[in-house]
Amino acid sequence: MSDQTPAPADQPAAAPSTPPQQQQRQHQxxxxxxxxxxxxxxxxxxxxxxxxxxxxxxxxxxxHQQLNSVLRRMNVRYELLFVDDGSTDRSFQVLRxxxxxxxxxxxxxxxRNYGKSAALAVGFDxxxxxIVVTMDADLQDDPTEIPSLKKRIEDGYDLVSGWKRKxxxxxxxxxxxxxxxxxxxxxxxxxxxxxxxxxxAYRREVVKSVHIYGELHRYIxxxxxxxxxxxxxxxxxxxxxxxxxxxxxxxxFWRGFLDLLTSLFTTRYLSRPLHLFGFWGALAVVAGxxxxxxxxxxxxxxxxxxxxxxxxxxxxxxxxxxxxIISIGLLGEMIARTRTTEQEYAIREFIK
Numbered sequence: 636m637s638d639q640t641p642a643p644a645d646q647p648a649a650a651p652s653t654p655p656q657q658q659q660r661q662h663q664x665x666x667x668x669x670x671x672x673x674x675x676x677x678x679x680x681x682x683x684x685x686x687x688x689x690x691x692x693x694x695x696x697x698x699h700q701q702l703n704s705v706l707r708r709m710n711v712r713y714e715l716l717f718v719d720d721g722s723t724d725r726s727f728q729v730l731r732x733x734x735x736x737x738x739x740x741x742x743x744x745x746x747r748n749y750g751k752s753a754a755l756a757v758g759f760d761x762x763x764x765x766i767v768v769t770m771d772a773d774l775q776d777d778p779t780e781i782p783s784l785k786k787r788i789e790d791g792y793d794l795v796s797g798w799k800r801k802x803x804x805x806x807x808x809x810x811x812x813x814x815x816x817x818x819x820x821x822x823x824x825x826x827x828x829x830x831x832x833x834x835x836a837y838r839r840e841v842v843k844s845v846h847i848y849g850e851l852h853r854y855i856x857x858x859x860x861x862x863x864x865x866x867x868x869x870x871x872x873x874x875x876x877x878x879x880x881x882x883x884x885x886x887x888f889w890r891g892f893l894d895l896l897t898s899l900f901t902t903r904y905l906s907r908p909l910h911l912f913g914f915w916g917a918l919a920v921v922a923g924x925x926x927x928x929x930x931x932x933x934x935x936x937x938x939x940x941x942x943x944x945x946x947x948x949x950x951x952x953x954x955x956x957x958x959x960i961i962s963i964g965l966l967g968e969m970i971a972r973t974r975t976t977e978q979e980y981a982i983r984e985f986i987k
Contacts, residue, residue, distance in 0.1 A: 912964025
């Protein structure tokens with residue numbers, strides 16, 4: 636027979652001990668509980684398509700239809716950024732009509748025509764996609780190339796530039812373009828055949844790091860390469876112009892070479908200008924010293940007279956010009972040192 640006696644029926648069993656944090660949660664109202672629940676992260680688009688345009692009202696509807704057809708088949712979250720660079724036709728009205736029926740469209744409109752670099756710079760700033768694609772609005776770039784460009788980015792490239800191997804343009808555009816690309820390839824050392832192709836794909840980090848202005852849009856691969864990004868290219872289809880006429884004249888090639896010098900200087904020598912000016916200045920000084928040294932030796936030997944040798948004055952001129960070029964480099968170094976107290980670098984990874 637057991638000595639234990641059962642507890643009285645009317646005596647409640649002892650409740651298990653509850654931690655203070657759990658007791659506090661038990662007394663919270665549903666509203667308080669919902670307020671403390673973490674909010675889901677904002678869903679950014681997977682892909683941003685930037686289309687700079689100027690007076691392209693005839694092609695916009697067809698381009699919009701082609702873009703939506705391709706992007707919907709890709710099954711990605713996307714946005715379409717149309718940057719109206721001060722169009723004087725009905726381009727903005729067409730875009731506004733398209734916007735009413737398509738929530739993916741975003742429109743940026745300039746008060747006047749600033750140029751393609753400005754349109755791309757603003758588009759880069761507003762783009763939210765992890766991958767950014769740029770293309771022209773004249774229907775010469777084929778939207779069906781976007782999935783292949785996206786895959787190249789996912790394979791490890793930071794920037795993929797289109798290569799219009801078979802261009803549908805007249806010889807007045809193709810021949811100067813080939814020469815222009817050859818010179819750019821030679822001076823920069825980047826093995827790309829078509830620097831100025833409007834159809835490109837970028838990783839988000841590239842468009843947020845590369846600063847373009849003036850007409851530097853032609854050299855975005857150069858700027859990205861010197862920032863440390865991996866740059867590649869892909870052959871793309873090029874279609875003949877269907878509406879309107881080209882917005883670029885012959886003068887763009889002259890401006891392009893000047894911008895090439897700008898991009899080379901700003902990427903290689905902006906923080907060390909003496910390396911550029913000092914080299915050419917020292918070269919001129921050494922050449923002047925060699926010329927005058929040779930003439931001086933001949934004068935001592937009685938083989939010549941310096942009074943009737945213009946080459947002697949040329950040597951003096953080389954020395955003076957060389958010293959001036961070196962002085963410009965030194966002034967540039969002083970400006971570079973005092974311009975900013977914090978140097979900015981393109982950081983590929985940031986691990987905490």
